[in-house]
Amino acid sequence: MQPIQLFDPESSTCTYILRAARGNEAVIIDPVDRQWERDLQQLQRLGLTLVAILETHAHADHITSAGQLRQVTGARAAAPAACGIAPADLQLQDGDVIRFGDGEEIRVLHTPGHTAGSMSYVWRGNAFTGDALLIDGCGRTDFQGGSAEALYDSVTGKLFTLPPETLVWPAHDYKGRAASTIGWEREHNSRLAHRDRADFVDLMGRLDLPKPRLLEVAVPANRNLGLPQG
Template sequence: MIFEQVATGGCQSYLVGCSDTRVAALIDPEISQIDHYIALAARDGLRIRYLIDTHTHADHFSATRQLARQMGVPVVMHRASSALFVDMRIGDGEMVIVGKLRLQAIHTPGHTRDSMCLLVEDRLFTGDTLLIGATGRTDLPSGDPEALYDSLFDRLLRLDPDLKVFPAHDYKGHQSSTIGQEMATNPRLQKRDRAAFVEMMQNLNLSMPTHVTEALRTNLSGGKSVAQLLTEAAARVPFMSLDELKARVEAADEDLTILDVREREAYESGHIPGARLLPRGQLELRVNQELPDPTRLILACCELGYISTLAASTLREMGFLHTVALDGGMKGWREAGYPLTQGREA
């Protein structure tokens, strides 16, 4: 078996390949590591055949949908998943064949309704059902402490104690454990009475994941996160430096249109001399009126540079091919001590 473990903060993902046939499965991939996964597979001479999520993630953004589009391979999840883009839904006891490897699904609801673990040879990929020194939480959508108790004590903890445990999350730098070690040392697994376990899980009082709503939305629908939209927009848009813009402003460059895409209140509190106001929310509706010449050089600016990058990308898609965004935004302009004009447009 060819095995690669990739950590992204507390998230853990795994590339599991057959050394004879050079095909592989990628388990719980995270969106920011796409290039890393592809590079690892190329380095090891592997062709990724399956993209597997052990459950619907609520605290990070899955890369399965984007990789599926990019690589033309199926997304695999448990049949209880409601994600719209899943190509292969598997049930308890069913297997995904990866060369000479057999990845067997074990349905382990509790953290989420669609949670499953994957057993392959001497390894158990436990998703968020069983963590090292902990378990998955049960207070997120479709979580169920009663179901988690059954999944742990009636399923996983009855497996071979020597099985290596590889979870989807670990925040303390651990790479793996074993079923036996978790049974002996995991504090949550010492609550072996069902009622005591359920009471413990119901009173953990954990804070919500930072991006829970956005993560659930994108991981269920296959849509894009804000970070993805910004990354894609930035890849399509050139940028102008603060110093270059200052020089052009001082030279009264008549070939440049500076477009401030903030709201009016922010604009009037201080904007780049000569900048025109066109809030991002009105861009598509007013662009033909405000920008009649699509051949002009247009610079979009906002407070931090994020909204202006999206605006510049939109303008380029609409045919304003000489649109750029300000690198550093108005925050950078002010911090550099460059001139500001207050009030309405001249």
């Protein structure tokens, strides 16, 4: 089974729908507020019942639709415990397993570095890596408790130890690419492949990237599942 990948062109965010092999239950990962109707229509078109909404972290470049989808569908919202997303129904820890459908299991991996709480999810030979591991790149590490040291350890110590044929589905791509593999990224990723920890930390420290345009708006909103505060 492969996920259904949906794309928000404004933030270059990838949203994923995971379908159970048996039954009609589904899970969505990293939905975007302005695309919630599209996502709901896609679920309805396929006859799927949404049972869980997963966040890889509190994004800084778009607002999630997790709260809105929860209100409409009754699905549970799940978020990394260390991201401060208090309204989430499930506060995820490393090693947790999310179950849906008839025997479907999503393994939860704590992969901090882009943010302190970032999580990746592994399901049926697919790794949903958030901003920890991108196609031929990785997420920045200079805000929200980010750490280049932690990101290097997360990717090399957890993600790169997955089977090489594991498909990599990132939270963002800016060049029109859909997916990669752990094996390819381990050998060719321009930021991580064949670098030691000190070299990677030095590289990340020299990026000097501008702050995301929506940082001050998106992070507080996403810590409330994208719903209005107060």
